[in-house]
């Protein structure tokens with residue numbers, strides 16, 4: 244079985260062809276970084292228009308690279324949310340059009356499920372149930388993955404996502420966009436112990452996260468240095484990036500340790516700790532989690548950095564996992580801006596009341 248995966252939930256226009264053995268026959272991606280760089284962040288309207296302009300070409304390139312025709316496809320998987328609604332609509336509608344034209348099954352995929360199942364694409368030993376740390380630009384969750392579509396959320400962020408914090412701190416330091424890789428590069432030249440930054444919720448009970456206080460602390464630190472020295476020197480930037488990255492890793496390790504205790508009640512021996520999402524591309528975080536997995540005697544599986552950040556292969560693979568179970572969707576499936584993996588999970592303590600726009604996914 245061969246599936247075409249289409250991803251357009253944020254600022255990556257992507258299409259991939261994957262077969263049921265997990266072979267990636269093509270994985271084509273166009274990053275919109277240059278379209279948004281001027282604004283220091285993703286502009287939803289520009290993202291949607293850019294997907295519209297490039298998606299057809301990206302899909303045809305993937306089909307050509309895989310050397311197959313649309314008729315040979317077993318199904319079309321397209322991200323149907325959560326994400327920027329205009330951007331999601333472009334990919335989902337394109338997927339529907341191809342599925343309808345060639346009379347193929349459509350899988351309207353939850354983008355987070357794409358990340359959640361991505362480690363099973365490259366590591367065949369990852370079996371259910373596994374513990375998942377999902378860390379991206381819009382999400383931060385610890386979940387037990389009991390099966391396809393079966394997620395139990397143990398913790399989530401009560402405010403910002405870590406990728407968002409990386410992006411904001413990089414902006415404050417003038418390191419450019421996207422922030423994650425920029426902070427990682429700067430951090431190599433800095434000392435992680437230069438500044439003592441807060442590690443929100445570290446040591447507190449539970450598996451929830453918080454990053455807004457850390458972001459504010461970096462802002463205040465920058466102001467303090469500027470008052471003292473007039474400007475932020477390069478070395479200050481490197482040291483702040485390094486200290487910030489260190490604080491994020493400390494929080495991640497602490498919260499994941501708590502989640503491991505809960506996971507051990509479900510899976511006493513063996514099992515896997517799996518990490519996915521854009522922030523999982525961070526090498527310092529990968530190193531810290533390797534240490535934790537070693538100490539906790541659990542196998543760790545983190546996809547290659549190129550499969551951690553948004554891509555079409557993870558969508559195609561999750562489509563295959565769903566197709567194998569006969570889980571397909573109608574052409575009337577509506578795109579969703581918010582779409583939690585575990586709809587039964589309540590609001591975490593400290594998140595505050597929902598605003599006019601409703602709950603966070």
Ligand code: KG4
Nearest residue numbers: 379380381406423424521522524525552553
């Ligand atoms: O999963 P992803 O590509 O998109 C979402 O679904 O959000 O994640 C994007 C996020 C961005 O915030 C980006 O700054 C962050 O992942 N990121 C990183 C790294 N590479 C990407 N954060 C830290 N270190 C990295 N190397």
Ligand code: ZN
Nearest residue numbers: 358379521553
């Ligand atoms: Zn993502």
